[in-house]
Amino acid sequence: MAETVPSHPPAPEEGHPHHEEMSFWSKYIFPLDHKMIGMQYLFTGIAMAMVGGFFAYTFRMQLAFPGIEVPGWGLVSPADYNALVTNHGAIMIFWVAMPVLIAAFGNFLIPLMIGCDDMVFPRINRLSYQIFFLSVLVLIASFLVEGGAFGGAWTAYPPLSAKAEYSLTPLGSSLWLLAVALEFVAFLLGGINFITTAMNSRAPGMKMYDIPIVVWMIVLASIMFMLSVGPLVAGAVMLFFDQQLGTGFFDPARGGDPVLWQHLFWFFGHPEVYVVLLPAMGIVAEIITVFARKKLFAYKTVLYTAFGTGILSFTVWAHHQFVAGIDPRMAHIFTITTLLISVPIAEMCFVYIATLYGGSIRLTTPMLWALAFIAEFLIGGVTGIFLGASGADIYFHDSYFVLAHFHYTFFPIAIIGFYAGITYWFPKMFGRMLDDRLGKIHFWGTIIPFNGIFLPLFILGLAGQHRRIYNYEHFPELATPELQALRVLATVSLLVMLGFQLVFLVNFVRSLRRGEKAPQNPWKANTLEWQAPSPPPHGNFATLPTVYRGPYEYSVPGRAEDYWPQNAPE
Amino acid sequence: MSSRPIATTRSATEIPTGKLAVWWLLGSEIVIFGGLLASYIMYRLAHDAWHAQAAATNTWIGAFNTLVLLTSSLTAVLAHQAAEEGNGPKAAKLLWATIGGAATFLIVKAFEWTMEIRHGYTITADTFWSFYYTAAGLHAAHVLAGAVVMVFVARSAARNQELHRVELAGIYWHFVDIVWIFLFPLLYIAK
Amino acid sequence: MSEHHHPNYVKIWAILVGLLVVSVLGPMLGIQIVTLITAFGIAVVKAYLVAKNFMHLNIEKRYIVYMLTTCLVFMFLFFAGTAPDVMEAEGSNWEKPSFELYDEAASHTVGHGTAHH
Numbered sequence: 001m002a003e004t005v006p007s008h009p010p011a012p013e014e015g016h017p018h019h020e021e022m023s024f025w026s027k028y029i030f031p032l033d034h035k036m037i038g039m040q041y042l043f044t045g046i047a048m049a050m051v052g053g054f055f056a057y058t059f060r061m062q063l064a065f066p067g068i069e070v071p072g073w074g075l076v077s078p079a080d081y082n083a084l085v086t087n088h089g090a091i092m093i094f095w096v097a098m099p100v101l102i103a104a105f106g107n108f109l110i111p112l113m114i115g116c117d118d119m120v121f122p123r124i125n126r127l128s129y130q131i132f133f134l135s136v137l138v139l140i141a142s143f144l145v146e147g148g149a150f151g152g153a154w155t156a157y158p159p160l161s162a163k164a165e166y167s168l169t170p171l172g173s174s175l176w177l178l179a180v181a182l183e184f185v186a187f188l189l190g191g192i193n194f195i196t197t198a199m200n201s202r203a204p205g206m207k208m209y210d211i212p213i214v215v216w217m218i219v220l221a222s223i224m225f226m227l228s229v230g231p232l233v234a235g236a237v238m239l240f241f242d243q244q245l246g247t248g249f250f251d252p253a254r255g256g257d258p259v260l261w262q263h264l265f266w267f268f269g270h271p272e273v274y275v276v277l278l279p280a281m282g283i284v285a286e287i288i289t290v291f292a293r294k295k296l297f298a299y300k301t302v303l304y305t306a307f308g309t310g311i312l313s314f315t316v317w318a319h320h321q322f323v324a325g326i327d328p329r330m331a332h333i334f335t336i337t338t339l340l341i342s343v344p345i346a347e348m349c350f351v352y353i354a355t356l357y358g359g360s361i362r363l364t365t366p367m368l369w370a371l372a373f374i375a376e377f378l379i380g381g382v383t384g385i386f387l388g389a390s391g392a393d394i395y396f397h398d399s400y401f402v403l404a405h406f407h408y409t410f411f412p413i414a415i416i417g418f419y420a421g422i423t424y425w426f427p428k429m430f431g432r433m434l435d436d437r438l439g440k441i442h443f444w445g446t447i448i449p450f451n452g453i454f455l456p457l458f459i460l461g462l463a464g465q466h467r468r469i470y471n472y473e474h475f476p477e478l479a480t481p482e483l484q485a486l487r488v489l490a491t492v493s494l495l496v497m498l499g500f501q502l503v504f505l506v507n508f509v510r511s512l513r514r515g516e517k518a519p520q521n522p523w524k525a526n527t528l529e530w531q532a533p534s535p536p537p538h539g540n541f542a543t544l545p546t547v548y549r550g551p552y553e554y555s556v557p558g559r560a561e562d563y564w565p566q567n568a569p570e
Numbered sequence: 571m572s573s574r575p576i577a578t579t580r581s582a583t584e585i586p587t588g589k590l591a592v593w594w595l596l597g598s599e600i601v602i603f604g605g606l607l608a609s610y611i612m613y614r615l616a617h618d619a620w621h622a623q624a625a626a627t628n629t630w631i632g633a634f635n636t637l638v639l640l641t642s643s644l645t646a647v648l649a650h651q652a653a654e655e656g657n658g659p660k661a662a663k664l665l666w667a668t669i670g671g672a673a674t675f676l677i678v679k680a681f682e683w684t685m686e687i688r689h690g691y692t693i694t695a696d697t698f699w700s701f702y703y704t705a706a707g708l709h710a711a712h713v714l715a716g717a718v719v720m721v722f723v724a725r726s727a728a729r730n731q732e733l734h735r736v737e738l739a740g741i742y743w744h745f746v747d748i749v750w751i752f753l754f755p756l757l758y759i760a761k
Numbered sequence: 762m763s764e765h766h767h768p769n770y771v772k773i774w775a776i777l778v779g780l781l782v783v784s785v786l787g788p789m790l791g792i793q794i795v796t797l798i799t800a801f802g803i804a805v806v807k808a809y810l811v812a813k814n815f816m817h818l819n820i821e822k823r824y825i826v827y828m829l830t831t832c833l834v835f836m837f838l839f840f841a842g843t844a845p846d847v848m849e850a851e852g853s854n855w856e857k858p859s860f861e862l863y864d865e866a867a868s869h870t871v872g873h874g875t876a877h878h
Contacts, residue, residue, distance in 0.1 A: 111577060118575035120587045188598055196591045201577035226594070227835055230601025234609065237704060245693055247700040249609075252859040255617055255697040255867060260609055263843040267605075314835055318842055325855040327845040334842075544576065585822055593825050597832045604836030609847075612840070616848040616860075619867035633785045637778065644774040647815045651767055696867060744815045748808045755800035759788055 032122035033538050038107030039429070040129050042422075044136060045100035049415075052091040053498055055084045064484075064491035066471045079168065081470045082151025087139070089154035090176070093272070094183050095136060097414035101279040102225075103132070103187070105421055106194050106218040108429065112529035112536060113212050115203025115545040115567070119193050128190040135182035142175035150176035153468065155265055158250035158258045162242040174243050181236045184229050191222035203528065203567070205547035210566065212527050212551040213302055217282030221275045224310050228271035235264035262324055266317040273409065274313040278306055280417030281348055284370045287424050288352055289552045290525045291367035292359025293562050296552040298351050305344040305351075312341045322390045323397045331390040338388030345381055349374055360555075364523075365439035369420035372447050373412045380408030383458070398468070401461025404454045411450060419446070419504070427522050431535040432515030438507040445500030452493030456486040524563045527551045531567050592738050596745050599712075603749055606708065607756065610701045614760075623698035624761045626691060631682045632758035635675050636750060642671025643747040646740040649727075653737065658730035665724035665736065668743060672717035679710055702757055709753055712746050773814045780807050 062076040119125045143149045150173040152160040164170035198219045238249040248254025289296045318334040383405040386392045472478045521530040545567035553564040649664035693703040723739045726732045780803045787799025813819045850860045
């Protein structure tokens, strides 16, 4: 509501105010257009993914070849190692998964898919990106200050994070916290914009059950983010005061309790998993229906399941704290709720498989990514069952089993989900087609090494390898040649996988400049974004569409075409 | 050059877009204050010793500030009524009265805190006082933000422009009032 | 917004001020249960009156009320899941010795001895 424009009577639904050619500055740097803001989030997210990937490369080299001069970094000191793993985690979740899956796709897709010309608050949308960009700068600054970057893990448990004499990063830890808090503010502003837009600005005729699943999922994710992040915002203020003013919110000697931070953090942190999962699930739903040429099996079930997941996800948070000294009676309750939440997620996977059944499947690059998402995420989900049971978790906790488990969930969400989405919507975003052959090389070159990285880590975890160890040579029972061979296998797989990402970058840049011109609707899809020109101009549609049917009417018997756009009157 | 997108003028829920966004904003504020106050209540119930600390807060100043905020809520809702009747200048005057209430609240608060800090009750004196300053400080930041927003709303309302914003600023202001209604017994009365 | 007849805002304000007076006077009786009821019971009533009449939640769409209530419910959920760990000084396999030491110390030194009266 920071708008200061004078009010005018509502514009007629057809026709747009004509925008004259804008300067570079107002078009690319301070845009109001939702698509351009989405691009800003997308490219910032990709740049941060490279940073996060580089960190992973550096500490994986140290783990496989302890004491090596890592090319591009040099000798990894213990403090370096801690800062690298901490910021790898934080960056991949807060500065890659969130901006790419929610902010980039949300900004680009929501107004297009619900058939309107922009977000309801373009200026707040722009402000959201600017705050997000500021948070990136603050995070980078935390590496440059005296004492170095924060190394107390992305969960930032006190007392390690609260006191400079433990963390040894008096400024780095506060800057890290500030960066995370700014990122939250950016996504709160963006989220309210998404929710309001989707609730109020749908095209005439688009009822609740005509909204594409991916829009539902991004909006649900925004609501969940908004509901879960509040206590952590308060907690971040408390932790910041502990760091900089010397209060004792989390210091038992002064009446505080460090376990309170864990609750504040995980009350946000667990719903956060579903905040990024749901948009990825939505992207997969869109792709699967289009390339199976079949109606989404049980639209309403998916929707109710997502609601159920959202609510249940607020009741499971303490399963991260089974060994933190929480009340064992509470651990029982959290075990039950944690095992329950696998039901709706499994149901969603079944629905997607049922959608595939009997369809005429086209194995395009986006479809391969979508299928890989289901397969790989299932491994992550199934291994989560072991960790959700409080008894088993006592053994697995803080081992590489946990690490492999959540990479089998987050990698499909953040990376596979992103590649599925970008290969599917690239023609719409940039008006050019991606090269399918390079896309498939990139797909196999990513998926095979991905399993090569994390399957060995399951075995290492079962063998008792603890997380957050800088050099296993100091632990004779973990420094055996067999276990070291598995570490080397994981690191080599990572190098191969990172190498194959170059294929994607080449494909991306080359297609951007010389790719085949994309038609308006290259995949013959129903949803509204494909009924706008590629790429859509400012204002999106020549005439704002009216919606006549749901988004998944594929292969309807009796029709000449096997698709039926939402806005086609007949 | 700048014109609102058509998206802003649509209203599938039949709630005006600005108002809908304010409700969601308040939802996100409820969980921020909720998390902080839930933490405070847990600690408070766990530490009998905090009675002794809380005894040092000044109930009369707290009660006076409650009265100020309740009254400013009244002027805010009367401003909304005036705006609905299309009387922009009257709404603006009532909004300025609300801003006056916000200023009074903050001045009293500054006076109160100065006195307490002089007596050694600083933010690090005890974790009770850490909560006292954090919760009231977060609330005071909202009071300040509300006052700044209302300055802009009042200026355009005086020219009979953007009258729907009077209601939006009012809803936010009543929420700030409600937060204080809970902070008052939590920090001042329970001793 | 359709025109509902406005409640008498000044009257509601007068009720709120009356409740405020009661909530300040209640604790002076020195009976704990009365203090709790007058302090927190009245706070809930005041918040209800403000939300209903000033924020006009009574004539707003129902799901706004549901949304705001959901936010509150999640906060109670957070409290319920967290309090068993944070409020106790000891549990079945753990204790917080410094927690009790703190209580011991804090009840004696109001303002940590730096107060000048």
